[in-house]
Amino acid sequence: MGLRSHPLPITMLLKLEGITKRFGSLVANDHIDLEIRQGEIHALLGENGAGKSTLMNILYGLYTPDEGRIFWKGKEVKIRNPRHAIDLGIGMVHQHFMLIPVFTVAENITLGKEVTRNRFLDMNEARKRVEELSQRFGLEVNPDDRIESISVGQQQRVEILKALYRGAELLILDEPTAVLTPQEVEELGKIMKRLVAQGHTIIIITHKLKEVLHLADRVTVIRRGKKIATLDAAGQTEAELARLMVGRDVILTVDKEPAKPGKVVLEVKNLHAKNDRGVEAVRDVSFTVRAGEIVGIAGVDGNGQSELIACLTGLRKPTSGTVTVNGQDVTGQSPRRIRDAGVGHIPEDRQKRGLVLNFTVAENAALGDHRAFARRGWLSYQRMVDKAKEIISGFDVRPPRHDYLARSLSGGNQQKVIVGREILRNPDLMIAVQPTRGLDVGAIEFIHRNLVSERDAGRAILLVSLELDEIMNLADRILVMYKGQIVAEVPGHEATEEGLGLLMMGGSASA
């Protein structure tokens, strides 16, 4: 290639030219060009597996590109490793935080670049600097709190402070809102605006359309490793961005008929339960779910939803109260008994609960029912393979391979395996917890349509989600959970984001 240097305008902080990265036969990044202006919030939008993270990992020095050039402040650089990236002024906040739970905020932030005096740690000075930094950017954290005792949203701020402490001018945030509540997302937006106002530049990696419109100045869409377009975020619509991202028109809202509720399938009465720390997390919860309706539970994470669901699925024993499925008392029964009573469960954590990642897709197709796949005491692989094929074809699992390890599938396809498996069991009650967390638009659309058609087939569906959009889109009735109690019930068609948001914070609906 030519040796001429590129004179860049002063406003250009970073320029990527023809970046290509191959993993074996897979081209993760295919000649991607990207320009980041000084002081902008730039969104990198794409479905899971589109190559966003690969591109950013190249920028952060975790991968070496096979082709292409990187210009930082007008000068060509080869970023050798993360340390080099940090020295240049590039900071990254990963989706999964890299913090030490038992260390304090200040210790985590200064880790690797500790403040010392006479070769000893000077924690007083470190604390002071962290405080200074957090005040300057309005990132309220207490330097003395331990990481394990603060909320996820605060942990994220610690990660951002960590990058700023190391002198980052460009911040890369990987899926920053995946773990946040609506209010925390709002807060993050303010923080980002403040950072930009003080001269920083931000790249957010995301597949959420709303965020792009809400937070970003410009957006670059990536599909299957290729750059599709770079646009000004202002004036775009969700539908247009979705079309660019997926490559076809996407229906963002679910069309559904009014529910025709039938007999009561799930009845919960005066349920109480404790969390892992022995504190009461579910307090006197009573509700019912009928056949043919979707009941949504809305709430900020950590208000007892997880414990409630664990009680309903047998993963936790309630301290008092009753759970009845189809008239059968299943209070405190084992997960197997509850499954046998006609309950399907799409769990909150697909990698820890929903799948055995080191099993093949076929073996996972039998999870929850594996004894039914035995013939005279012998495990029948043929039956597992048949079931897996049914799931793969019915739920569009890609690649369509029953002999692949579940680990090797993308998050969306892992979720399709779980959803398919649970739906094909034909349960009377389906408990779906965060069924589309971390999935891209296409997969969300698909799973939502399936849940609605299950409802129309007369199943009772209990949906727990932290995404208000999802709840409002799907649920016929919405229960709001706050501090372990159900504080309100709202008919689905009457719900508004503001109203639910207030209820979730413990306010009243009339406000």
Added chain:
Amino acid sequence: MPDQSKWKAGLRAIGIPVLATIVGLLVGILCILIAGKDPVLAAKAFYRAVAGEPRMFGNVLVSTIPLIFTGLAVAFAYRAGLFNIGVEGQYLMAQIATVVVGVWWTPPQGFEWLHPIFALGAGAVAGAIWGGIVGLLKAWKGVHEVINSIMMNWIALFLADWLLKAYLRPDNSRAASYDLQQTAWLSQGLIEGSRLHTGIWIALGTAVVVWIILFKTPLGYEIRAVGHSPGAAEYGGISVARALIITMAISGAIAGMAGSVQTMGLNHRFNETTALLGYGFDGIAVALVGRLHPVGVVLAALLFGALQASSGLMQAMAGVPKAVVSIVQAAVIFFVAAEGLWSFLQRRRAKKEVTPA
């Protein structure tokens, strides 16, 4: 095309232990050179000890038999995510049980064939109890199996010693128990001139049974699910506690059969034991080198059996110290366990290829 990935995975699974063995042997040759001995002569001695005569090979198999059992025991537990360091104790308790049945129970006339079966069964049950206790404590109280099984080893060692001295021997002058009745012996002479006994068939049969349990039964599915992901297993309606207890009991039974078969086929008595002899640790090594798969365990046991059986002749013929054989064993284990190192080096190479461009 469709099976390419499987082939690759299979090749990798076999390739690394084979490569590790070769590197281990090279390290051995290096040690022999450093010791100032002739590696060619040592190789000749090794060959003679392993395949020089049929009876030599028979002796290799004699050393292999207990290693197959102990390797299987460790590998089986590992599939459920449990590290069974208690093989040694299970082995000792099984020997005691086998001695009791072999010495004091006399089968009725015409039913002599029952004697080895009962003696072996008693050993397996004793091992299962000794292992099951560890599983029970883990499932019930969350006691870590490594700590627990190490302590069970010491309990077994001194319990066996006390039982031997108090009840199992005729008088103080004898450093062993009564002899087993001949009806409880496993017949020797599978290969003329060697002490190879029918325990080899029991060992190979056990390997087949382990493979069947793990991969062809619902129980094996549960065990592997628990081993890979206890959370997912629980979600799927599998009782993790039950799986842990059953796994440790079966693992203990297999370890126990090692002791029983050794007693019935080779020693015909329980010899006084004042220290833990390392059967359990050999089992861990065999299981690791055999990559936790029954077929791999049998092959690894054969390798270690050959190294053990040849050490005597290598010392006599080539003056190679026995310690060198141990070094070779250690080197093989090291290089197999260092798989992480291999993939690390590969990644480095891949990176190097990219940067100069």
